[in-house]
Amino acid sequence: MIGCTEAIRQLWEYLDDTVDADDRVLVEEHLARCRTCCGELEFAKELRRMLSRRSSDDLPADVLQRLSHTIEELGT
Numbered sequence: 719m720i721g722c723t724e725a726i727r728q729l730w731e732y733l734d735d736t737v738d739a740d741d742r743v744l745v746e747e748h749l750a751r752c753r754t755c756c757g758e759l760e761f762a763k764e765l766r767r768m769l770s771r772r773s774s775d776d777l778p779a780d781v782l783q784r785l786s787h788t789i790e791e792l793g794t
């Protein structure tokens with residue numbers, strides 16, 4: 719089973735449906751068992767919804783803060 723870092727790294731591709739079939743299974747498997755990443759999935763979905771509606775300039779400060787924190791945690 720893949721770890722949280724791996725799962726979150728693939729989260730965006732997963733949401734975009736561009737992830738490999740094999741990786742998709744691994745991500746789903748992880749999300750089904752990991753509460754932490756389930757929260758990340760909800761967050762990513764919400765963020766995508768907002769991004770599709772308006773420009774990133776309009777994102778609430780707390781969302782931007784959380785996003786940059788998530789990216790920092792991934793070490794990117």
Ligand SMILES: [Zn+2]
Pocket residue numbers: 721722723725748752753754755756
């Ligand atoms: Zn996880």
